[in-house]
Amino acid sequence: MPQTFALKFISGKYQGGEFPLTPEREFVVGRSSELDMVLVEDMVSRKHAKLSTTQGQIIIQDLGSTNGTFVNGEKIRKTRLKEGDRILIGTSILKVVVTNAPQVTPSQAKEQLEAVGRNDNKQSTMSGTLEEVPIPDLLQLFSTSKRTGVLHIKSQLGYGKIYLKSGNIFYASIDDDHDLGPMKALCRMVGWDEGGFEFGPPEAEAEFMLELEDSTESLLMEALRQLDEFRRIAGDLPGPHEKLSVPKPLEPSLSQLKPLELDVFQLVLNHGMMQHVFDRSPATDYETASALLSLVSQGYVLRK
Numbered sequence: 001m002p003q004t005f006a007l008k009f010i011s012g013k014y015q016g017g018e019f020p021l022t023p024e025r026e027f028v029v030g031r032s033s034e035l036d037m038v039l040v041e042d043m044v045s046r047k048h049a050k051l052s053t054t055q056g057q058i059i060i061q062d063l064g065s066t067n068g069t070f071v072n073g074e075k076i077r078k079t080r081l082k083e084g085d086r087i088l089i090g091t092s093i094l095k096v097v098v099t100n101a102p103q104v105t106p107s108q109a110k111e112q113l114e115a116v117g118r119n120d121n122k123q124s125t126m127s128g129t130l131e132e133v134p135i136p137d138l139l140q141l142f143s144t145s146k147r148t149g150v151l152h153i154k155s156q157l158g159y160g161k162i163y164l165k166s167g168n169i170f171y172a173s174i175d176d177d178h179d180l181g182p183m184k185a186l187c188r189m190v191g192w193d194e195g196g197f198e199f200g201p202p203e204a205e206a207e208f209m210l211e212l213e214d215s216t217e218s219l220l221m222e223a224l225r226q227l228d229e230f231r232r233i234a235g236d237l238p239g240p241h242e243k244l245s246v247p248k249p250l251e252p253s254l255s256q257l258k259p260l261e262l263d264v265f266q267l268v269l270n271h272g273m274m275q276h277v278f279d280r281s282p283a284t285d286y287e288t289a290s291a292l293l294s295l296v297s298q299g300y301v302l303r304k
Helices: 106-118 135-144 182-189 216-236 259-271 274-280 285-297
Strands: 005-011 018-021 025-030 049-054 057-062 078-081 086-089 092-098 126-129 149-155 158-165 168-174 196-200
Touching: 005 126, 018 025, 018 106, 086 135, 092 126, 135 149, 135 158, 135 168, 135 196, 135 216, 158 182, 168 182, 168 216, 182 216, 182 285, 216 285, 259 274, 259 285, 274 285
Parallel strands: none
Antiparallel strands: 005 018, 005 092, 025 049, 049 057, 057 078, 086 092, 126 196, 149 158, 149 196, 158 168
16 A cells, blocks of 8 residues: 655644645645645745645755745755655645655645745744754754744753854854854754754844854755764763862973863863863864763773
8 A cells, every 4th residue: 555645744834734746746835825725924935836746756846936945955946855854835844754644635735824824823933843953954954044033942952053044054052052163963862852842033132253154065064063073072072070080299391282172181270070161162062072082091081
């Protein structure tokens, strides 16, 4: 028996709703009330996109919409969809899923989706969970669709903010700790995989001494690279609350240290706790971890 697919709304005004993709049909998506799937929000065109389910394939086509249709972070004109693909239309992120739900008619599906929208209090805010939409995927979507605003992230690991202008990340912070540095904050947040997010308007008063200048794509690639490298060596690191110390007398010469190693050595000397060293280091967590492991291996730092 062939699989039955649906579009699951995982972000936006219609979050939680599903729209079944009945085989051998076409569905037009847009703001106009006479269409098959009606999304009532300003960023959706009257006739925004068309979905076709023919011969076991699902095809999506943009209908010349003002703000575009995006699949997995890429702006598309027409493309084939598969299970797990994420579609961005307006502030809604839809995921292609296999469904075992009882079949409903397209008109019933339209009514159910409209009911979800009427019961929503978010007023077209883009929000959802990191379990459904990881932070790197979100940032890629925002970059391609050139969004301006602030991505608010609430996690057990902290409260993060990522600031974007026309899709470009220019600042990031965790718990409003601006001493942490925007790149370090971004590198930490791309590893968060639990919690919720909401994309809000720009903050008028937001001005920062140090802003990120590289493209969102470059920043994401570097953050993900550093995250992978950090995870590779994480098992060799002291725990966050583990005490660190400097041996007395100190036999190795400080003149042999690289600049970052010297910075980390001083932080160990001044603060003595692993997490404090990482939070106050001028470098990213991976760079700090590499320097710290080098100091331990050379006998400059002791683990208690």
